[in-house]
Amino acid sequence: MAATNKHEPEAWTVANAKAHLSEVIERAQSEPQMITRNGTPSVVIVSVEEWNRKTARKGSxxxxxxxxxLAGAVLTDERLVDEPRDLAL
Known part of the structure; x- marks a missing residue:
């Protein structure tokens, strides 16, 4: 597992994540865990608390x-009436 930088989660390969699933889950409780497939980021595992925080509806x-x-602002729907351009075909 190698960290790419401070702002990105540490990356696990699929094989390494399978072999250390308990550790991946444990670390995901405190910070997101990225799993790569063929060297490309594929999924991120996060705690339930983080998932709920990110997906909570905050209203309609x-x-x-x-x-x-801008509620109550007056919007106009005026459009320019331009003639079509003359194109040589």
């Missing part, structure tokens, strides 16, 4: 739009 789109500072 309607609520988001109603709470926007």
């Amino acid at each position: 789109l309607a609520t988001f739009l109603l709470d926007s500072p």
